Amino acid sequence: MYARRHGGRDLTFDFAEGLVDDYLLVVDRETGSVWSQLGGKAIAGEMKDTPLQATPAIQATWGFWRRRHPETRVMLLLGISGRAYWYSDFVPGDPQARAVAHNTATLGLGLAIRNAAWFFPFPELAEDATPLQVSVAGTTVVLHFDADGLTAWAENEAGELLMSVLAYEQGWRNFYPHTHVWK
Amino acid sequence: MFPSVLSAVAVAASALPPLPAETTEVEAGPETCVIGHGNWFITTRIDSNTGSRRSVEIDGESQQRTVRARVQPRPGAAPEEIDMRVHESPVHPPSVAAAAAHLGDDELVLGLVVDDQPMAYPIHYLAPYEVINVVVGSTALAPTW
Numbered sequence: 001m002y003a004r005r006h007g008g009r010d011l012t013f014d015f016a017e018g019l020v021d022d023y024l025l026v027v028d029r030e031t032g033s034v035w036s037q038l039g040g041k042a043i044a045g046e047m048k049d050t051p052l053q054a055t056p057a058i059q060a061t062w063g064f065w066r067r068r069h070p071e072t073r074v075m076l077l078l079g080i081s082g083r084a085y086w087y088s089d090f091v092p093g094d095p096q097a098r099a100v101a102h103n104t105a106t107l108g109l110g111l112a113i114r115n116a117a118w119f120f121p122f123p124e125l126a127e128d129a130t131p132l133q134v135s136v137a138g139t140t141v142v143l144h145f146d147a148d149g150l151t152a153w154a155e156n157e158a159g160e161l162l163m164s165v166l167a168y169e170q171g172w173r174n175f176y177p178h179t180h181v182w183k
Numbered sequence: 184m185f186p187s188v189l190s191a192v193a194v195a196a197s198a199l200p201p202l203p204a205e206t207t208e209v210e211a212g213p214e215t216c217v218i219g220h221g222n223w224f225i226t227t228r229i230d231s232n233t234g235s236r237r238s239v240e241i242d243g244e245s246q247q248r249t250v251r252a253r254v255q256p257r258p259g260a261a262p263e264e265i266d267m268r269v270h271e272s273p274v275h276p277p278s279v280a281a282a283a284a285h286l287g288d289d290e291l292v293l294g295l296v297v298d299d300q301p302m303a304y305p306i307h308y309l310a311p312y313e314v315i316n317v318v319v320g321s322t323a324l325a326p327t328w
Contacts (some may be wrong), residue, residue, distance in 0.1 A: 001295060004316065004323035012274060015313035018267040019252035026314045026327070027250050027287050033253050034267075037313060037327050044252045055324060057295035062303065063288025066281050069301035072294070074284040075276050075317065075326075077308050081307045150291065161295075 001057040002040060006050070015053075021174060038165075038175060055160035064149030065163075109145075109152040110172040111164045112139055113137045117167055117176035124182050134182070209229040278302070297322050 004010045006117050011028040013035070024037040033045030041051040049065035058065075066072055108121040125132070125145040132143040139161065143150040154162040165172075173179055192276050249266040256265055284303075284315040286292075293302040298320035309315060 001293065002325045002327065004325050010323040011325075012316050012320075013314045013327075014248075014269050014272045016250065016254075016267050016269045018252060018265065019257065019258060019260075020254055020262070022255065022258050024313050024327075025252075026325075027267075027268070027277060032250055034250060034254070045250075055295065055297075056278075057293050057304070057326070059328075061288060062284070062286040062290045062292050062305070064291050065294040065301075065303050066284075066293060069294070069303075070281060072281050072285065072301035073278040074281060074292075074303045074305065075278050075308065076284070076316070077273060077276055091203075138261055140282070151287075156229075159224050 001055040002053055003053040023174075051146075054163050055165050058151055058153040059160070059166045060146070060149045060151035064151055065144060106169045107166060107168055107183075108142065108172070109154065109164050110167045110176070111136060111141065111154050111162065112176060113139050113141070113162075116178040117172075118130060119167075119172050119176075119179050120152065120168065120182040121142070122147070122152065218262065262318075272312045272314050272316060275318055293326050293328060297324065 003014070009028055009030065013026040013028055016025040016027050016034065020036055020043055021037075021042045023039070026035050027033065028035065028047070029041055031046040033047040033050075035042050035047075035052065035062055040054050042048050044164060047181045055109055056092075069090075090109060105120070105123065108119050109125070111118050111120070114137045118134075118136050122145070124144065128145075128182075130143055130145040132145075134141050140157050142155045142157065142159075143152065144155065152166065161183075169181070185268050189224070192267055206284045207274055237293070248271075250269055252267050253262050254267055255262050255299050258260065281303075286305060291306040293306065293309065294303045302317075302319055304315070304326040305316075306328050314327040317326060
């Protein structure tokens, strides 16, 4: 999740058919600069090397999110003819579908603070009682995990959400080859 | 995080916003669902044998917009200088209250609280577009997945 505000204007992003380090790219309409989705900065064009401000968010199941935030609103997209577009007949919770669509064996929470990168695999988090307090680059971090919610996130001691990402371990290692892995 | 597959369920017309002027009508069969946006569309085909959804295809006039860059044309490929095709992502899509959201509890969403307003962005919406342009209160954001 990134803030679109930069230099006094809101950028508008479109997606591009290209990759850098096997990660996705987007292009802004205002300058035509190319941005790395995971890197959060421009890699080409007028705004090359400009970073975007990342905004912490969590990835979770809808059930987990709406129970925690019953007042939440949900974005919807309009299909053809202006009808709201839902896809409710796909159920990731179906045992077979879950095995294919949500293979959590190598899924985990990636967290980078200053020069330290840590990966917290879901199977390891499942064995610990969370919230779990750990130290990353001298910073106390509180880890949260919910197996049914398919979610994990990190907060500081003040309860503020920290930037982190759910990723497969190999994907995280592509960006952080020297990552520590929690056990 | 590459385009995933989608299916459509129509909702009552009386609850719907008016048809966007730029939406293109596209004929769709029973095993095809199409999202139109501007003058291009995504087509998803459903395998009638397995029920799985596959083959997200992007077509339409937006493919003529390109940006020249040194990038990988496909996963695992070496970078090369190409005219990279760029497709329009949604801008300022509408939102509904939780009770009006036809989502299964196991659907994945990106969630955050902005200006005291919790917002959820279904990942099935994000997956084919990679990024969507939204505004929550006074904050312009780009959910991406």
